[in-house]
Amino acid sequence: MAFPSPKALGAAFPREFLFGVATAAYQIEGALAEDGRGESVWDRFLRQPGLVVDGSDGAVAADHYHRWRGDLGIMTELGLGAYRFSISWSRVQPTGRGAVNEAGLAFYDRLVDGLLERNIEPVATLFHSDMPAALMDLGGWCARETSARFGDFAEHVARRIGDRVGSWFTIAEPYTLMRHSYVLGEHAPGLRLSTGAALPVMHHLLLGHGLAVRAIRSHSRARIGLTNHSSPCRPVSQAAEDVAANTIFDTLRNHTVTDAILLGRYPKELEALPDADWSAVREADFEIIKTPVDWLGLTYFHPIAVSSPKSAAPHGSEPFDITVTGGEPETTMGWPIVPAGLGEVLSALSERYGDRLPPLVITENGCSMPDQLSGEGRVDDPQRIRFLANHLKVLAEAIQSGIRIDGYFIWSFLDHFEWELGYTKRWGIVYVDFDTQQRTLKSSALWYRELIESWRSAQL
Structure with a gap:
């Protein structure tokens, strides 16, 4: 694919488009034991030895909790229009229930004001993988009560900053969270359920989403949605067992979340999921889950090839095997770079939901690379x-074809703590020296600034 110039690319996007960057609280904030923050599932999870490849944790991370003013200065320097950040539930509500921790909530109050002072739109995500450990003691997302507690959390946050935050996402990637945290055990809290047994996790996340939408709307005339991690999925062969496995994974990855919130039901293809536990679903739940949303966030990184499981996993977790696919070149995650896959995902959403599809926004797209400070x-x-550049070119073409896309957020703004991979992968457009916390703009950041400048000039 040809490499478009930032000037030509910037001119291809509409006037109201949001060019931004994204982060997640646990991955950048640090300050885990400061200002009344409660223990999170990640704090507890990472105390177990051997779970992170470099033995690290998020105790300091990028120290954004203390360095946020300087980080907002960098955003201003880059000309960013929006910043998508997540809110630490443990910082705001240390046990996930009851009284609000004023010092924790005040941090996000200051952050929002700082963004607005710099003409950067705050885009808040309420939940990105990081919940109070005290709620996990009561079942975490396996328990229906957690959905209600999440609705309360949304109420507290929206009451405080809803007058100034006009753009929200409730939950980041429900299926991804269910899979990595409750099935594969790679992420906190580290449970290892079968996919069928973990379905209540997905349902309670979506129920919590619906309750949160209602809570935010009571305090803010905002645009609200959630994010889903989507990928083109293909069977590795046309053998019946591979096709069947692909159907299940494709449904879980690409359709379950969006069918639930846009159509008010789960896909019929999930009826083939072994040991499926639907006991969490109550008749009235979908009235809450399908509370209208204003936009839909989309994460895209690569396509996936799916086969039937070649052997039972140690915990019998999934009825499929998956591999990333698409050929060279690769990122340092070992993922192929396939910009056309983003176009496939966008077209598939448009075809499946038609007029029911809300405006889309790319909430995470980016790559880890072998970045070194010279x-x-x-x-x-x-x-x-x-x-x-090549992913944004695909995005511009999708907009020209008639698909409404309202924004693009690079993952990620800063180098950060990459969950079980610690500090071994660098995703940011801003380099972080984790010993000194010095920030350095990578050439990609300067390129993004030029693109945004060209976009703004084209609107004059």
């Missing part, structure tokens, strides 16, 4: 520039 204090990352 002796001259530079970080050149031409592979990331090519990645971003």
Whole structure:
């Protein structure tokens, strides 16, 4: 695919488009034991040895909790229109129930004001993988009560900052969270259920989403949605067992969340899921889950190939095997770079939901690369520039075809704590020296600034 120039690319996007960056609280904030923050599932999970490849944790991360003013200064320097951040439930409500921790909520109050002072739109995500450990003691997302507690959390946050935050996402990637945290055990809280047995987790996340939408609306005339992680999925062969496995994974990955919130039902294809536990579903739940949303967030990184399981996993977790697919080149995650896959996902959503599909926004798209700080204090990352340019080109073409897309958020703004991979992968357009916390703009950040400048100039 040709490498479009930032000037040509910027001119291809509409006037009201949001160009931003994204982060998640646990991955950048640090300050885990400060200002009354409660223990989170990640704090507890990472105390177990051997779960993170470099033995690290998020105790300091990018120290954004203390350095947020400087980070907002960098956003201003880049000309960003929006910043998508997540809110630590443990920082706001240390046990996930009861009284609000004023100091924790005040941090996000200051952050929002700082963004608005710099003409950067705050885009708040209420939940990105990080819940109070005290709620996990009561069942976590396996328990229906957690949905109600999440609705209360949304109420507290919206009451405080809803007058100034006009853009929200409730939950980041419900199926991804269910899979990595409750089935594979790779992420906190580290449960290892079968996919069928973990369905209550998905249902309670979506129920919590609906309750949160209603809570936010009571305090804010905002646009609200959630995010879903989507990928083109293909069977590795046309053998019946591979096709069947692909149907189940494709449904879970791409359709379950969106069918629930847009159509008010789960896909019939899930009836083939072994040991499916539907006991959490109550008749009236979908009236809450399908509370109208204003936009839909989309994460895209790569396509996936699916086969029937070649052997039972140690915990009998999933009725499929998956591999990322698409060929070279690869990121340092070992993921192929396939910009056309983003176009496939966008077209598939448009075809499946038609007029029911709300405006879309790309809430996460980016790549980890072998970034190194040179002796001259530079970080050149031409592979990331090519990645971003070619994905944005696909996005511009989708807009021209008639699909409404309201924004694009690079994952990620800063190098950060990458969950079980610790600090071994660098995703940011801003380089972080984790010893000194010095920030350095990578060449991709400067490229993004040029693109945004070109976009703004085209609107004059």
